[in-house]
Amino acid sequence: MQPSQFPTTPSLLPNLNPPHFIASFFSASFFSVWGKPTLFIILGIFFILYCIVSSVLVYHWKAYGMGSRGVFVAEVLFFTVSLFFFCIAGVAVFFI
Amino acid sequence: MNQHSFLSSSPDYSALHLETDEHVILEVRKHWIVFAGHAAGLLLAAFFPFIVMVLFRLVILNHVSVLVHGSFSLPDFAPTLFTFFYTLWILFLWISFFVGWTKYYLDVWYVTEKRIIAVEQKRIFDREISNIRFDRIQDVTVEVDGFIPTFLDFGNIKVQTASEDDLDFIMNIVRHPDEVRRVIFSQHNEIGDGKQGVGQGSV
Numbered sequence: 001m002q003p004s005q006f007p008t009t010p011s012l013l014p015n016l017n018p019p020h021f022i023a024s025f026f027s028a029s030f031f032s033v034w035g036k037p038t039l040f041i042i043l044g045i046f047f048i049l050y051c052i053v054s055s056v057l058v059y060h061w062k063a064y065g066m067g068s069r070g071v072f073v074a075e076v077l078f079f080t081v082s083l084f085f086f087c088i089a090g091v092a093v094f095f096i
Numbered sequence: 097m098n099q100h101s102f103l104s105s106s107p108d109y110s111a112l113h114l115e116t117d118e119h120v121i122l123e124v125r126k127h128w129i130v131f132a133g134h135a136a137g138l139l140l141a142a143f144f145p146f147i148v149m150v151l152f153r154l155v156i157l158n159h160v161s162v163l164v165h166g167s168f169s170l171p172d173f174a175p176t177l178f179t180f181f182y183t184l185w186i187l188f189l190w191i192s193f194f195v196g197w198t199k200y201y202l203d204v205w206y207v208t209e210k211r212i213i214a215v216e217q218k219r220i221f222d223r224e225i226s227n228i229r230f231d232r233i234q235d236v237t238v239e240v241d242g243f244i245p246t247f248l249d250f251g252n253i254k255v256q257t258a259s260e261d262d263l264d265f266i267m268n269i270v271r272h273p274d275e276v277r278r279v280i281f282s283q284h285n286e287i288g289d290g291k292q293g294v295g296q297g298s299v
Contacts, residue, residue, distance in 0.1 A: 035173075039180060046184055053191050056220065057198055064202050064215070064223070067108040071201070078194050085187045092180035096173045 039093045047086065054078070112206060112213055122279050124205035127250035127271045134196040138189045145182050195220060205267060207279055210287070212255065214265050228265055230287040232257045236280050238273040253277065 058075070065071035109120050202217040212233075216224040233255055240251035251273040255265040270276060 039177075042184070043180075046187070050187065050191065053195070057194055060198050060202060060220070064111060064217075066111060069107075074194065074197060074201075078190075081190060082187060085183050085190065089180055089183040089187070092176050092183065096176050096180070 035096055036093060039096065043086075043089055043093060046089075050082065050086075054082070109206070114208060115210070118208045118210055120206045120208050121283070122205075122207035122276070124207065124253075124267065124270055124276050126200065126203060126267065126269045127248065129244075129248060129250065130269050131197060131200040134200075135193060138193050138196075141189055142186060145178070145185055149178060205265075205276075207276075207283065209283060212265065212280070214267070226263070226265070228255065228257055228263075230280075230284045233280070233284050234258050236277045236284075238277045240273060249273075255280065 057078070061071045061075055107120075112120070114120070199217050199220060202215065202223070204215050206213040206215070211227050211229045214226045214228070216226075218224065235256045237254040237256070238251055239254070240246055240249075245251050249272055250269050252266065252268045253270045253273045253276055257263050257265070
């Protein structure tokens, strides 16, 4: 067998065979390169979807909520808790 | 149906296009138990990732370790990664909770001195508004069936109208149905007395 002309350094891309994929997905070399950007993209897509749904909700609350105290409390609670969870998600990505 | 506490916060009913001498005297909503079922389902769903995580550790990781012919353990950042995805899952449930609450809260009957305005929020983009004037009401039927409805004071209410198309107003699982029926009847009677008075006066 002739030696390969390609370099023999291990690839950073995962082996896609099921057991090897799971193992390589969690490997430090794969995650150090692809982990943070991937998670930031996931967080960004989620945030865009969140903005769309929350704007629909706010529209309904403003248009049909009749300015009630219940709607006001719901609005404050919704955005405060959402902000808290987005901060946790952001911090989690930062520390990976 | 917290009529007094609700009105003290002076809501703005301009979206209902009320007449100048018309005021909302009662808001009728479904009992909180309708929404509690939805909320309980979301609460259970919040624990779902932990079950998946335990199964993942017990079944899949052992399987992977055997197949890759070596010991395999999760890296140090696995708990942080789990926190990230779990936070997104909780945010998804949180949004679902408020979508459900919005449908629950905006599904309401407004009772004024002259009519009932029924707003039916079927889905988030499916909203139906109907009006019925008190002089068109023929009967109001309340149905409280079972121990839990009696204990928690909720039931179904049906307002039958005298319209040709037999349009009836029905709301299920209403809070304090007898109180709602009493208010509707008292307004109905006031309208009836007013009409009688005008009729006698004009003769």
